[in-house]
Amino acid sequence: MVKIGIIGAGHIGGNVARQAVRAGHEVVVSFSRDPETLRAFAADLGERAVAGTPREAVTGAELTVLSVPWGVIDAALEQAGTLDGALVVDTTNQFGPGPGPEAGQTAAAFNAARLPGARYTKSFNTLTAGFQAQVADRPLETRVVQWICGDDPAAKAVVADFVDSLGYLPIDLGGLADCAVMESPRRPGAVYGEEYRRADAEGVVAAVRAGRPIPPTPAYE
Numbered sequence: 001m002v003k004i005g006i007i008g009a010g011h012i013g014g015n016v017a018r019q020a021v022r023a024g025h026e027v028v029v030s031f032s033r034d035p036e037t038l039r040a041f042a043a044d045l046g047e048r049a050v051a052g053t054p055r056e057a058v059t060g061a062e063l064t065v066l067s068v069p070w071g072v073i074d075a076a077l078e079q080a081g082t083l084d085g086a087l088v089v090d091t092t093n094q095f096g097p098g099p100g101p102e103a104g105q106t107a108a109a110f111n112a113a114r115l116p117g118a119r120y121t122k123s124f125n126t127l128t129a130g131f132q133a134q135v136a137d138r139p140l141e142t143r144v145v146q147w148i149c150g151d152d153p154a155a156k157a158v159v160a161d162f163v164d165s166l167g168y169l170p171i172d173l174g175g176l177a178d179c180a181v182m183e184s185p186r187r188p189g190a191v192y193g194e195e196y197r198r199a200d201a202e203g204v205v206a207a208v209r210a211g212r213p214i215p216p217t218p219a220y221e
């Protein structure tokens with residue numbers, strides 16, 4: 001059992017919360033324009049979930065999921081307070097308004113810098129919320145990859161265990177400087193927006209590590 005704090009329990013964060021409860025984890029959901037909706041969502045998840053403020057979600061969490069629209073990341077982080085030492089999984093993609101990365105900088109590297117002292121990782125960002133909800137907990141042979149990137153190997157190992165517990169296949173793609181293929185927009189030569197399974201993931205990791213273009217996008221039955 002892992003104590004999970006969720007900042008932004010919407011499409012993606014809400015999926016993660018529901019799947020985490022199903023896997024036996026404890027969850028605090030937070031950040032909403034309507035606290036009553038948040039409380040109702042937590043109640044629907046059952047006794048292993050409660051609603052709180054972002055600060056309450058982060059406090060005592062072994063793993064914090066940041067899952068808010070790009071334009072409100074700073075507002076969410078302000079409500080969360082310090083994340084120094086916290087293990088954070090960032091699910092965000094850069095759409096819409098708000099400050100963004102410099103040319104050549106990944107969104108992950110940009111966001112990691114907004115979280116001073118955090119053990120930053122990025123995952124759950126490449127597939128639509130609907131697809132993630134549909135494919136979680138598939139049998140091992142067709143399990144869908146959740147890519148993970150970050151510069152802290154120990155943090156990525158914790159996230160990999162968590163991702164596995166939710167019913168996906170965790171694959172470590174590399175460091176923050178190398179994870180551009182995980183990031184929006186959907187395009188040829190990127191894993192963003194595409195389903196991957198184990199056999200095809202290995203070729204992607206090898207290519208990214210070698211600085212080569214990744215193999216063509218796989219298609220599954």
Ligand SMILES: NC(=O)c1ccc[n+]([C@@H]2O[C@H](COP(=O)([O-])OP(=O)(O)OC[C@H]3O[C@@H](n4cnc5c(N)ncnc54)[C@H](OP(=O)(O)O)[C@@H]3O)[C@@H](O)[C@H]2O)c1
Nearest residue numbers: 008009010011012031032033067068091092093125128129
């Ligand atoms: N949706 C997808 O398919 C998908 C897939 C991969 C990655 N992502 C990325 O993951 C992140 C989360 O996406 P999402 O689709 O899950 O987002 P979302 O459902 O639109 O929003 C997440 C949560 O943030 C809260 N929120 C939004 N604006 C707020 C504000 N001004 N003040 C307080 N709370 C606010 C919402 O709560 P209330 O509505 O209750 O206010 C909502 O529950 C985004 O960065 C997105 O790009 C999304």
